[in-house]
Amino acid sequence: MKNIVIVGGGTAGWMSALVMAREWIQQGVSIRVIESPDIGIIGVGEGSTPALKLFFDRLNIAESEWMPACNATYKCGIRFDGWSTHAGFESYFHPFSAALDRQTLPMFMHNAQMRLRGADVYAQPDRFFIAARLAQQCLAPVAPEHFPFDVHYGYHFDSTLLGQFLRKKALALGVIHESAHVVAVQQRENGDIASVQLADERIIAADFFVDCTGFSSLLLQQTLQVPFISYANNLLNNAAVAMPSVIGEKIPSQTLATAMSCGWAWQIPLTNRYGNGYVYSADFCSADQAETELRAHLGLLDADVPVRHLKMKVGRVKQHWAHNCLAVGLAQGFIEPLEATALFLVQQTVAIFAECFARGEFTNRLQAEFNQRMNNHFDGVRDYIVTHYKTSSRRDTDYWCANTANQQDVSPVMLELYRSWYAGKDLAAEINRLQLGNYYPAPSWYSIFTGMGIVPKGEQLRRATAEEACFDIAAVDEFLRRCSLNFNDHRALLMRWQLSG
Known part of the structure; x- marks a missing residue:
């Protein structure tokens, strides 16, 4: 393998170029990005998971460099408003994890389990996590050096500016940039892609191609005819x-x-x-x-x-890597941006591909393993997104009624998890048994079930025993209040970086 051509730019294309350049450009591999000047960046959603921090850390790119350039802010998690009609559960916060959660998470999971069994204990997730406390006060989740507990966090950013920033970094690593429009694709007799033709009639050949052409998926779906598996049956938004x-x-x-x-x-x-x-x-x-x-x-x-x-074309391809082509970003699939997973799936795709491609000695020997892993990632994220609609108690419009009534293609694993929750089983143990923690950890599942109010309420509750009500929620409030005193105002921290830059 000597030449890789990435067709399409944007965040997916330039992120792919950076990862591949870091892995292979010093081994003599040429990496070229062909980016059309005529096609804009969709950029649905401008948020990330904590995985984006790992991406920049591995590239040794400081937050003080890229965040001001992309109008970026910090993200402690996501607040869901109006998804539930249950009194006391109209709003809840889905936090990113923190080392400090080791102190409060056992309390939350204990209370959630006891509430599920009918004990009158507090189980709404917001008051148990430092991330929720920081978000409530508009504080940045960056722990000072004297505070010994790190907080995991994501980012918000301007996706167009992020793509431009990644492009500069990739070019600095030696990636070649072609501003041109691809008008045709040529294949070899064995079905592999041989080359692409540009609007100026130039032919660009390569050993391997990466399809970052968005929903059109010019290489993987149009040329190689890889089937698309729609999620429209259980995710109605389009x-x-x-x-x-x-x-x-x-x-x-x-x-x-x-x-x-x-x-x-x-x-x-x-x-x-x-x-x-x-x-x-x-x-x-x-x-x-x-x-x-x-x-x-x-x-x-x-x-x-x-x-x-x-x-929006919601779903995924059957194979993310087919012949000598890998699809990344919208070209491989899309799940609505409810949990800001689009960029996470891009990162996972490129990182797992780089590992499998190298481990398979740059052949397609591990292609089936890679595709299965990526399909599992997409399906795992889909199941968590679907759970937001299955647990919502809204029935005020035909749309919300349809979401409730829709039972098509709900995965057997999810049905089993739902039954376990309603039966009052140990959900953490069930998540481990069903291997769901590979995509969303137990606290996320507990947060969505309790946050939506899928617990006994009102007359269904009985007085908790001393063993069931063994945690003092007021003490948890005070503990997190004092911890939050260590963190800075969000705007003040961001403005400090902009002024220093």
């Missing part, structure tokens, strides 16, 4: 509308996901604006109706703001 709004003095350190009549709205804080959007099902409302509802939600009914309407 469109989105996005628009910016003004951000105030305080910069939140959380993503906000608010349930709407036919989907949900995101609000993502950047240093210079809010990124807002409405992910909805076009089977239940039109694009104009969605835009009007989002404008009303944001108080922008008469405002002159730029608006983007997007279509």
